[in-house]
Each structure stands twice: as structure tokens, then as C-alpha cells.
Amino acid sequence: MAVAEREHAAVEVVDLARTSLRELNQRLHDLSARPGPRQWRVVNPSGAHAVACGLDADVEVEIDGHVGYYCAGMNKLATVRVHGNASTGIAENMMSGRVEVDGNVSQSAGATGRGGLLVVHGNASSRCGISMKGIDIVVGGSVGHMSAFMAQTGCLVVCGDAGEALGDSIYEARLYVRGEVVSLGADCVEKDMRDEHLAQVRDLLGAAGIDADPAEFRRYGSARQLYTFKIDNAGAY
Amino acid sequence: MCGIVGLFAKSPEIEVRLGEHLAAMLVQMSSRGPDSAGVAVYRSPAPNGSSKLTLFSPDDQERWGAVRDGLCDAFGTCAEPSVRASHAVFVVDADAEEAERWVRANRPDLRVMSAGRVIEIYKETGLPEEFARAFSLDDFQGTHALGHTRMATESRVTTEGSHPFSTGFDLCLVHNGSLSNHNRLRESLRREGIEFQTENDTEVAAGYLAWRLREGASLEQALEGCLDDLDGFYTFAVGTADGFAVLRDPIACKPAVLAETDQWVAMSSEWRAIAVLPGAADAQAWEPEPGVVYAWEKALV
Numbered sequence: 001m002a003v004a005e006r007e008h009a010a011v012e013v014v015d016l017a018r019t020s021l022r023e024l025n026q027r028l029h030d031l032s033a034r035p036g037p038r039q040w041r042v043v044n045p046s047g048a049h050a051v052a053c054g055l056d057a058d059v060e061v062e063i064d065g066h067v068g069y070y071c072a073g074m075n076k077l078a079t080v081r082v083h084g085n086a087s088t089g090i091a092e093n094m095m096s097g098r099v100e101v102d103g104n105v106s107q108s109a110g111a112t113g114r115g116g117l118l119v120v121h122g123n124a125s126s127r128c129g130i131s132m133k134g135i136d137i138v139v140g141g142s143v144g145h146m147s148a149f150m151a152q153t154g155c156l157v158v159c160g161d162a163g164e165a166l167g168d169s170i171y172e173a174r175l176y177v178r179g180e181v182v183s184l185g186a187d188c189v190e191k192d193m194r195d196e197h198l199a200q201v202r203d204l205l206g207a208a209g210i211d212a213d214p215a216e217f218r219r220y221g222s223a224r225q226l227y228t229f230k231i232d233n234a235g236a237y
Numbered sequence: 238m239c240g241i242v243g244l245f246a247k248s249p250e251i252e253v254r255l256g257e258h259l260a261a262m263l264v265q266m267s268s269r270g271p272d273s274a275g276v277a278v279y280r281s282p283a284p285n286g287s288s289k290l291t292l293f294s295p296d297d298q299e300r301w302g303a304v305r306d307g308l309c310d311a312f313g314t315c316a317e318p319s320v321r322a323s324h325a326v327f328v329v330d331a332d333a334e335e336a337e338r339w340v341r342a343n344r345p346d347l348r349v350m351s352a353g354r355v356i357e358i359y360k361e362t363g364l365p366e367e368f369a370r371a372f373s374l375d376d377f378q379g380t381h382a383l384g385h386t387r388m389a390t391e392s393r394v395t396t397e398g399s400h401p402f403s404t405g406f407d408l409c410l411v412h413n414g415s416l417s418n419h420n421r422l423r424e425s426l427r428r429e430g431i432e433f434q435t436e437n438d439t440e441v442a443a444g445y446l447a448w449r450l451r452e453g454a455s456l457e458q459a460l461e462g463c464l465d466d467l468d469g470f471y472t473f474a475v476g477t478a479d480g481f482a483v484l485r486d487p488i489a490c491k492p493a494v495l496a497e498t499d500q501w502v503a504m505s506s507e508w509r510a511i512a513v514l515p516g517a518a519d520a521q522a523w524e525p526e527p528g529v530v531y532a533w534e535k536a537l538v
Contacts, residue, residue, distance in 0.1 A: 019363075045509070046508075046509060046512035046513075047507055047508030047509035047510075047512045048509065065512075065518060066508045066512065066522065067508075068507060068508060068509060070254075071508075083509065085490070085492070085508070085522055087507065087508060088492060103522075104523065106492065106494075106524055107489070107492075125524050126489055126527065144489075144526075145489075145527065169470075179238075
């Protein structure tokens with residue numbers, strides 16, 4: 001038992017300069033079928049695409065360096081931390097678990113995500129949370145244009161500013177922004193911050209480990225006037 | 238798809254190994270553009286009053302000595318050309334316009350890839366790795382360079398359809414994306430006297446920049462004009478005698494990343510291509526904002 005515990009406590013280090021990406025991901029995927037190391041450290045990612053993508057096990061993966069597209073995509077249960085920047089589609093279609101990035105992320109972060117928490121400590125580029133469906137996203141910096149486009153459910157918390165057309169064609173997702181919003185997209189409006197919203201922002205900031213005052217945030221959501229809500233407005237487009 | 242890379246040396250160490258770094262970056266972008274590859278290298282300025290031409294011949298038995306003899310007869314002394322695969326670089330004792338006109342008139346079978354005092358353009362169909370080997374990219378020293386790997390969407394896979402496109406003396410353009418109004422724009426630019434050699438959409442953007450610059454716009458103004466006059470998706474990198482500039486369209490679907498250290502400034506479609514540079518792990522890296530011109534320059538000529 002003691003030996004097994006030691007094995008499980010050991011950190012499994014994978015060097016992508018020596019190991020193929022396919023081998024790394026296969027070993028991580030195997031964890032959903034049979035137990036193995038719970039702590040992983042990936043070094044030398046060098047911008048590779050699809051690092052730690054498709055995980056389905058309660059493990060922790062630390063990545064030292066910048067990653068390419070779709071890192072931690074479709075993540076389930078796992079915690080993936082990127083100690084660097086991430087390119088297009090970090091945590092896209094995440095189901096559950098936690099994905100955290102120390103640096104900046106490129107476009108479409110958390111796209112179509114259905115659950116779990118995505119934390120970006122730097123800035124996120126355009127289309128952050130596009131078509132999000134239940135994921136919670138907390139961004140320590142700012143987000144680019146068309147963020148939360150067609151966002152369905154879940155929360156996007158932005159501690160900095162938001163670019164053009166925030167929340168265009170939004171459904172039921174909640175958007176909280178502390179700074180300036182360049183412009184709101186079609187059918188997205190500012191709404192009152194009630195106690196339940198302050199509590200929600202407090203919880204999400206707490207979960208993300210970001211120190212900010214919930215009272216400084218403003219809430220945005222759907223006016224529910226788009227043709228998807230009101231068929232009478234179909235002709236307006 | 239397509240991949241773009243750019244490298245601007247801030248130190249002599251990078252200048253002497255510019256080609257080696259450029260080749261490594263280009264090979265990283267192979268999966269984004271396996272059809273063709275090309276580079277524009279800014280190096281060894283021609284002496285005052287002289288100019289430099291990069292010529293391409295489709296004939297792999299081309300007798301470049303005969304071209305040199307012709308240039309000598311026309312303009313006086315002319316050094317031995319530097320030949321790399323299907324391309325040869327000539328330093329001619331005349332200004333670039335005269336030299337280019339002579340080639341077009343006397344050797345219409347040759348294609349002028351670039352003209353100016355500093356620029357050299359090499360491009361060819363095939364995988365980036367094969368291109369880098371065939372053109373001995375590792376040998377190049379220089380101040381800055383742009384490169385492109387092509388996955389063709391709008392026109393044929395040929396040497397002429399590869400990037401970079403020269404847009405005027407010492408100017409070049411590489412492009413990731415596709416333009417949708419290039420046919421109509423090509424026609425209106427032709428009426429302004431801009432010449433096109435292919436049906437390629439990027440050549441139209443290059444021609445547009447050449448036209449705007451000819452009409453007195455600064456490079457920054459010409460690039461900002463693209464935001465109004467070009468319809469489509471693009472990340473552009475433009476090379477000039479003393480630097481390069483980067484512009485993304487306002488929608489910014491096409492990727493770009495910029496990075497800077499004390500030693501270099503680099504741009505690429507993806508981080509993978511920058512990760513191969515010395516000190517990349519500690520570089521300051523960021524994504525260029527949509528619709529914003531970024532430019533780096535240094536005094537050279």
C-alpha cells in the first residue's frame with residue numbers, strides 16, 4: 001500500500017522534445033480505463049497542438065511553456081494548467097474539470113464548453129466563450145471582439161475590458177465585466193447586479209483564485225428580442 | 238491555411254545566422270503550407286548607384302552567364318551572379334527600374350522575383366524542408382527576412398503563384414488568408430498601370446500596396462487602406478528595405494503571434510515557428526490586435 005501511494009504521489013514527467021505528442025496523449029487517455037500517475041508535468045511543449053486533449057480522468061497535468069491549438073480540448077474531470085500562453089481554442093468543448101492558463105490565450109477560448117472552469121490569468125483574444133453551453137470562464141485581463149457570441153449558458157467573468165460586439169445573439173449565459181465594454185452585440189443588454197449575481201461573481205473569482213471586488217462588475221445578458229426569441233422580429237434580419 | 242514567418246535581427250549574432258533561423262521557422266510551418274515555400278531575405282545592400290535583381294528561370298539548364306553578358310553589355314560591369322537552384326541574383330550597375338526593364342525586354346522567359354538594393358526573393362513549389370535544402374537557406378546572413386508556406390486556395394500551385402510577392406523595389410508581401418474582391422480590384426489597378434503576372438489574390442494585395450505607395454502613401458497608410466479596400470481574410474507581413482510590418486483584417490480569423498527579445502523580433506502564424514529561436518522561452522509574446530499596423534525598422538541604406 002505504501003509503495004502504491006508513493007507511486008501515485010510521484011510526478012510523471014513527459015518531455016515533448018523526446019516523447020511524441022501522440023504517445024503523451026495516449027498515456028493520458030489510458031488513465032480513464034486504468035489507474036496510473038495522478039500528477040503529470042509536460043515540458044518543452046514548444047507550441048504543439050492538442051496537448052493534453054480529450055482527458056477523462058481525475059488527474060492534474062502541469063504544462064511548462066506555450067501550447068498551440070486546442071490544448072485541453074474536450075477536457076473531462078482533469079485539471080490542466082498551462083504555465084505560458086495558449087493558442088486558439090484552449091479548453092474548447094470542455095465538459096468538466098479545470099483548465100488554467102498563466103499567460104494570454106488566443107481566439108475562441110472555451111468555445112462551446114459545456115461545463116467546468118476555465119481560468120485565464122492574462123488576456124483572452126477574440127471570440128472568447130463563443131457558443132459556450134455551461135462552462136464558466138474567468139479572465140483576469142481583457143477579452144477581444146465578439147466574445148460570448150451566441151453564448152447559451154454558463155458565466156463569463158472579465159476582470160478587464162471587453163472588445164466590440166460583446167454577447168452578440170446571446171441566449172441565457174451571464175456576462176460580468178469589470179472594465180469598459182467597447183460595444184454590445186445584437187440583443188445583448190446591461191442588466192442589474194442583484195445579490196445573487198454578486199454572490200455568483202464572488203464564488204467564481206474565489207474559485208479562480210483572482211482577487212477582485214464583485215461590486216465593481218456589471219452584468220450583461222440577453223434582451224430576448226432576437227428572432228430566436230420573438231418570431232415577429234424574424235423579418236428584421 | 239498557409240503559414241507566415243518573419244524574423245528581424247536586433248543583434249549581430251542573429252544577423253549571421255538569419256538563414257538558419259529562418260529555415261527552422263519555415264519547416265515548422267510545413268503542415269500549414271505543404272504546396273510551396275518562399276522567402277524574402279534582406280542582405281548585402283548593392284553599392285550606391287547599383288541595384289540587385291533576383292531572377293527565376295523555369296529552365297533548369299539556364300545559362301546564367303549569358304544573362305550576365307547581356308547585362309554587362311547594357312550597363313557596363315556586372316559581377317558573377319549568385320545562383321541558388323532555379324534563381325540567380327545579379328548586382329547591376331544601374332538603377333533597379335532600368336535593370337528590370339532590360340530583363341523584361343530582352344529575356345521575357347525569365348521572371349523578375351524581386352528588384353531593389355537589398356531584397357532577394359526565392360520561392361518554389363514543394364515542401365518547405367526541400368525548399369530550404371535546395372536554396373541553402375542556412376547560408377544566408379542578413380538583417381531581416383520573411384517566409385511563407387503555401388496551401389493554395391485561390392490559384393494554381395506554381396513557382397510564380399508562391400509567396401512572397403514583390404510589390405515594388407525592396408518591398409514584398411506574404412499573406413495568410415484569401416481575398417474575395419481580387420478580380421475586380423486587379424482590373425481597377427491595371428487601369429492605374431499596375432502590372433500583374435498571375436491570377437493570384439495575394440499579388441493583387443501586393444499591387445494595391447505598390448499603387449498606394451506610388452501615389453504617396455506611407456507604408457502605414459497603405460496598409461490601413463487595405464482595411465477599407467480589401468475584402469476577405471488576411472494576415473499580412475510586408476517587408477521593406479529596413480524592416481517589416483504586420484496587419485490582420487478586422488475579423489482576425491487568420492492567426493498571428495508576435496514575439497520580441499533583446500536579440501530579435503519575430504512574427505509567425507503559430508508559436509511553433511517562434512519556439513525554435515534562441516531565447517524564445519523568455520520572449521515577450523503577444524497576439525497582434527485586429528486592424529492595427531505593427532512595424533519594426535532599422536537604418537540600413
